[in-house]
Every structure is written in structure tokens, then in C-alpha cells.
Amino acid sequence: MVDADQTFVIVGGGLAGAKAAETLRAEGFSGRVILICDERDHPYERPALSKGFLLGKEERDSVFVHEPAWYARHDIELHLGQTVDAVDRAAKTVRFGEDGTVVRYDKLLLATGAEPRRLDVPGTDLAGVHHLRRLAHAERLKGVLTHLGRDNGHLVIAGTGWIGLEVAAAAREYGAEVTVVGPDPTPLHGVLGPELGQLFAELHREHGVRFHFGVRLTEIVGQDGVVLAARTDDGEEHPAHDVLAAIGAAPRTALAEAAGLEIADRAHGGGIVVDERLRTSDPDIYAAGDVAAFPHALFGLRMRVEHWANALNGGPAAARAMLGQDVVHDRVPYFFTDQYDLGMEYSGWAPPGSYDQVVIRGDAGKREFIAFWVREGRVLAGMNVNVWDVTEHIQRLIRSRARVDVEALSSPHVPLESLGA
Template sequence: MVDADQTFVIVGGGLAGAKAAETLRTEGFTGRVILICDERDHPYERPPLSKGYLLGKEERDSVFVHEPAWYARNDIELHLGETVDAIDRTAKTVRFGADGTAVRYDKLLLATGAEPRRLDIPGTDLAGVHHLRRLAHAERLKGVLATLGRDNGHLVIAGAGWIGLEVAAAAREYGAEVTVVEPLSTPLHSVLGPELGNLFAELHRERGVRFHFGARLTEIVGQDGMVLAARTDDGEEHPAHDVLAAVGAAPRVALAEAAGLALADRAHGGGVAVDGQLRTSDPDIYAAGDVASFHHALFGNQLRVEHWANALNGGPAAARAMLGRQVTYDRVPYFFSDQYDLGMEYSGWAPPGSYDEVVIRGDAGKREFIAFWVKQGRVLAGMNVNVWDVTEPIQALIRSKAQVDTEALADPHVPLANLVP
């Protein structure tokens, strides 16, 4: 029975952690809630860092999950700029801060997120090498892009994933020259496959972005601490004033690993292994957001989802489970992206090799369409591009696991809702 004598500790001050704290209060928990964040900024959302805020279209304050006064008003003990060093599962304590403060917990939530992967090549210590994960990164990169645009400078981006492409779009809007180096044959290859990846390549080429596919950076060349060029493994050299490493993110599992919690296989993205209630191998410790890996019954696979919606929904789900509510976390993965005049939403999970065909509804040439990744007539994923208010029926099709008529699926005149059993 949850009561006022209990203490719930949340490690990680991102969206998942902040929404978990909020949910504990809205669900009526009157005990102690401690939220520990290793950043000095109040909990914030990350999508604006590569979208509206980076472009200068959104104010800094717009990224925060709650206004600063909200935490005190809701009796949330917020510790900013403090790192949790250890979890003692026997004593049920966490140790944090410079003075090694130890606090006991009844339930613990790990929402430690992920960190950008690093380029393991010479030259990454130069001043013009960047990552984009935190608000401080975005603030710095925003100034860099403005300077590059003003001075006709060159930005080289390692990686043609979502972050790489969104920053490429922002850089071009500032007026910077952009080259994207990607080892695979198309952008977003591991998510969209070659069929739709090419669409994004053409979108960016039309705006002046140069791509170098089938190559990896091997060295960042500099002088007097500044970037001059980026070299690739096929002998090319690209002029550069700045370099962005956008080569993915790794779950922050060190704390969980040191505590002896079960981890997911790296082949499935790693992370802290959780069950359908987001509970770890310790029944009093939960995990949510980017760091959590769970078996998704809908797709029959172990998944670790790094996107905004997973943090938005996973934090509250974990909070309810910590309160003893009956929870089954099986949300359809969802994310969105904005690049130039293209807006898109993606629902589902369909990596290359998992589907038989891609069915297009609408006009891909005009970039107004819905794409469906289909296996044996069953929709695994759907992406709507500049077509709106269709997420609900797309997710309903995915959840139904029903075989659909692919001709009807491709026909814009057939309402999607009619195809859902």
C-alpha cells in the first residue's frame, strides 16, 4: 500500500523522469518524490534541440517540461547538476552529489536516457567538433550555424540519421554549406530502408546538401585547434570549419550495470531490460525512456525506443506501475520529423529485412503520401508525409495484425478506417 511514508526516487531529469514525477502527483501519491538530474537545466524536451529551437523559431523557455516553480509547488525535490554514483539494492539507497548524499528509496525509476556515440578517430578534440544531445549542445550549435551561414562556412555531418538530417536542414536554412558522410547507401537506411531513404536524399540535394555515401570519417584535420577538413576511408577530403558527429546514441546503463541489473543484448540495442510493467530484474526498480528495453508483444522483438513519444508515455506508465497500478506498456513506436517544408510522422517498427514490400498511397513525387511497410499483407509500419490526422488509423492497422488488400491500401479514395477490422 502506497502512503505518505514512502520515498520514490527518479534518476534522470529528461522528459520521462519529469512526466513520471508529474504522474505520481496526479495519481495521488503523497509520499516523498526526489528527482535527480545531472544537468543544471530544469527537465526539458529534446526534439526542439534539432528543430524549432535550433532554427531560432522557438524560445529557450519553450523546451522545458514544466515551469521552474512547478516542482516546488508540487513538492518535488529537484536536484539539478548532481550525478547518482551508485545504487545499493540491499540497503535500497542511491548515492549522489559531490558530498555523496545517500537517500533511501521504496521505489526507484531509472530514466537516465542515452548519450551521443563518439567518433573514434583523430581530431575529435578540436574546438569545431560537435554533438547534439543536450540543451547546452544546441545553444552552442545554434551560434555555430549562424556564423557558418554568415561566413559561407562548411559543416560536415557524420551520419545521415534523423539528427544528421535535421541539423543539415537547419544549417542550410542558416546558409551554411553542408556535406553529409554516411556509410550506408541512403539516408535513414536502418529505419526506412532504401525505398524511402532516397526520397530524403533528393529533398536535401534540392536544398544544396552534398552526400558522400558508402564512406566513414577517418580523421578530422585541424590547425591551431580549429577544424580545416574531414577525411574519409575512401581517400576523399571535405573542407570543413565544423563537424557534427551524428552517429547514434548509446543507452546510459553504467549505473544499472554496476548495480547488477539485467541488461538487454547489444544486438537489440542494449539498454536496461524491463518487463511489460517497465520493471527491471529488481522488483523495486523500474526503467523508462531511452534507456529501457522491453519485449514488444506486437512485433515479437526486444525493442529500445529512443523517440520523444516513448519518453512522454513511458515515464507515466512506469510511475503508475510503481504505484501498484496494472500496467502493460505496449505502445506503438512513434516519432516525427520536420525538414524544410517536409513534415512526417512514423508509427511502427519495420527495419530492412522485416518487410516484403512498401506500399505508397498518394503522390511520393509531390511528397504528399503515406508509405506502408507490409509483410504477408500485414502492416508493420506507416509513415505519413505532409498528410495529417492519420496516425490513429495507421496505428490501428498495425495493432490489428490483419491482412489487408494492398490495392485498397494504396488507394487514397478508400478511407483507412475502412481497412481496420
């Protein structure tokens, strides 16, 4: 039985929003829970969109956070295909839908996520230019890759980050020709630095991907609405039947900005400013997932994390905070990828310039190793490649902030769990 005395509204039907709703009920909240999603699909998880689902190895239904009947069974008022266009903080209301429905909230969670950054070049209106963020995008791209593979077609990918590389791997498995272009000197440069970025370049080259580094797209050339080529700022022209823009994502902060909530600057990833409890500058409004810029005591900075684990854990943390529980959202950032026969998990935060050495434990040549980003003997981040069941040990090392013996860190004969004790 729902107690209508309290109403919690969640804006955003991704993983963070869905897990927040689940947690509210699991923690015994008996008030109204209203979940508003601007997509027509039920809340789903995004990793499969560039991995298993895109490759045809996972069914469509496997991506959903809950089965459709779960929401009614748990008295979650789910509004699909509805956009929230205003938050009135003084009246504590949100307005949504074509008919301008207004509901009052006691607590509000903004889990509005992020959206793909757009290429600002001529030709982006051509039918063969794609983004990958939503399930509908993945379904469309899956069909595109099937056709490209069958017809020996060319895909140009703008962007050398995780989405770009995962789609490159999928496209090659379909048999498409792939060229990846980007301004950095190696793939994944902003996360892994040049040392490990080079490993991913070699992996993709072995599978036939062509890279063109240090450049940006300047034009997508087409005729009669069809893509023919992509030009870069060094004067090169790359054959293309389709182009994927994978140049990052921008937090969806427009609703929060219009409501007068504090927004982080671009240097801190943008996003809605929250405290360690995921509470915004308004004590009755919280934010979680890709859109939240939260202070991380372990790294001594405010960060915005766009990965699956942050949504998975951030939604429940916000829900508990909304219920008045003592919550600190300080998980070690974590993400994973699967490309060809390489599986990888990464924990921590160590952008170029933050570390003084990279320590390898295992055989990088065979792509079975753990890499550690280290500063002054302390582990900032770790990446296990085709080595499993070590994430807990890596994260414990990062959290301990303990100085470790680098020789021991690099030796597979020294148990990982014995370090940093």
C-alpha cells in the same frame, strides 16, 4: 502534505523522469518524490533541439516540461546538476552529489537516457567538433550555424540518421554549406530502407546538401585547434570549418550495470532489461525512456526506443506500475520530423529485411503521401508525409495485424479507417 513514510526516487531529469514525477502526483501519491538530474537546466523536451529551437523559431523557455515553480508547488524534491554515482540494492539507497548524499527509496526509477556515440578518429578534440544531445549543445550549435551561414562556412555531418538530417536542414536554412557522410547507401537506411531513404536524399539535394555514402570518417584535420577538413576512408578530403558527430546514441547503463541489474545485449539495442511493466530484474527498480529495453508483444521482440513519444508515455507508465497499478507498456513506436517544407510522422517498426513491399498511397513526387511497410499483407509500419490526422488510423492498422487488400491500401479513394476492420 507529503507523507514521508514512502519515498520514490527518480534518476534522470529528462522527459520520462519529469512525466513520471507528474504522474505520481496526479495519481495521488503522497510520499516523497525525489528527482535527480545531472544537468543544471530544468527537465526539458529534446525534439526542439534539432528543430524549432535550433532554427531560432522557438524560444528557450518553450522546451521545458514544466515551469520551474511547478516542482516546488507539487512537492517534487528536484536536485539539478547532481550525479548519482551508486545504487545499493540491498540497503535500497542511492548516493548522489559532490557531498555523497544518501537517500533511501521504496521504489526507484532509472530514466538516465542515452548519450551521443563518439567518433573514434584523430581530431575529435578540436574545438569545432560537436554533438547534439543536450540543451547546451543546441545553444552552442545554434551559434555555430549562425556564423557558418554568415561566412559561407562548411559543416560536415557524420551520420545519416534523424539528427544528422535535421541539423543539415537547419544548417542550410542558415546558409551554411553542408556535406553529410555515412556508411549506408541512403539516408535513414536502418529505419526507412532504400525505398523511402532515397526520397530524403533527393529532398536534401534539392536544398544544396552534398551526400557521400558508403564511407566513414577516418580523421578530422585541424591546425591550431581549428577544424580544416574531414577525411573519409575512400581517401576523400571534405572542406570543413565544423563537424557534427551524429552517429547514434548509446543507453546510459553504467549505474544499472554497477548495481547488478540485467542489461540487454547490443543486438537488442542494449539498455536496461525490463518487463512489460517496465520493472527491472530488481522488483523495486524500474526503467523508462531511452535506457529501457522492453518486450513488445506486437512485434515479438525486445526493443529500445529513443524517440520522444516513448519517453512521454513510458515515464507515466512506469510511475503507475510503481504505484502497483496493472500496466502494460506496448505503445506503437512513433516519431516525427520537420525538414524544410516536409513534415512527417512515422508509426511502427519495419527495418530492412522485415517487410516484403512498400505501398504508397498518394503522390510521392509531390511529397504528399502515406507509405506502408507490409509483410504478407499485414501493415508493420506507416509514414505520413505532409498528410495529417491519420496517425490513429495507421496505428490501428498496425495493431490489428489484419491482412489488408494492397490495392485498397494504396488508393486514396478508399477511406483509411475502413481497412483492416
